[in-house]
Amino acid sequence: MYSDFKIISTYYDTLYVNDREYGAEAGRVKDLLTRHGAPPRADLLVLACGTGGHIPYFRDEYTVSGLDLSEDMLDLARKKFPEVGFHLGDMINFELETDFDAVVCLYGSIGFVKTVENLRAAMNRIASHLRPGGLALITPWSTAEDFRDLIVVDAADRPDLKIARMEHVRLKEPNMVEVTFHHLLGNNNDVTYHKQSMEIGLFSREEYAAAMIDAGLNVVEVYTGKDVRGGAYIGKRVAGQVRKQ
Known part of the structure; x- marks a missing residue:
């Protein structure tokens, strides 16, 4: 499905990426991560990073990496940010050698997993890549309760x-x-x-929270501010907690 971005990737930045929306979202995400204990110069993984639209807002404060399933999108991201490590992979089953202080999935991209089963699988993979005290921050594309045509x-x-x-x-x-x-x-x-x-x-609020909890994360905040598209679910890996594989 991600190969569908082959054509869109050629003009994605022009149409979708803008400082007004991306900057506001990233700024609030940084505030939320700091609020819940992300350390200075945290190792941050951006899932479904696409062409790297959020990277400029994170790279000065974090050691940032990106992961996406579209090689076309990643090709553009690598050209724009050659100093950043980008990985080709699927949110549902990715396996990286590095653990992170925080993993984020923004702009509602988590919706591309499509099913509740895949949502749970993705959350397990996120939790398995978090250090003790590490944070997962997920912005829903929408929720079943809020969606309208x-x-x-x-x-x-x-x-x-x-x-x-x-x-x-x-x-x-x-x-x-x-x-x-x-x-x-x-x-x-x-x-x-x-x-x-x-x-x-399209997942319910309960399904988002349950997926985090079942992956071994404590849901420490459900953020509903308008500056983050769709709000955000924030989960924290408790020190000493066994991670799911």
Whole structure:
């Protein structure tokens, strides 16, 4: 499914990554991590890092790494941030040699695991890569309680690339959302059309919290501020707690 980003990756930053949204989200994430005990210069892993949109806001304060399942997205991230370690891997079953003080999954990307079973598997992998006292911070794409069908309209206007974006977001089945992208791309004095659909898992608040607890993490905060897209679930690995494999 992540290979679906092959085309979108070529203009992802232009359309989606902006200081106003990413900067606010990352700033609050740093505050939350500090509040719950993340040390200075913490080792931080960003899951589903994509093209590295959040990396600039973390790399000055943390030793940051990224993981994504799209090689196309990672290729762009590596070009932008050659000093950062990026890993090709799946949130559901990744295995890295390094443990971390914090693992974050932002911008609702956790929804790409699609099923509750995969959500639990991903949380187990996160917990298994945390040091004692380490933190997991997950922002839901939406929750089953909060979701509503909608149409998103946006545009980007740059000298080298112009984009008109419309996305149809609808409930496909009780625990699954379908997002259909309609993108008009204008460059080199030509206009092309790209249409694509993706499925995103829709989990309840209880399912998010239960997945953390079952992975051996204490849920220390459920943040609901508007500066973090969808809010955040924060879990902490207790010192001496045996990690699930």
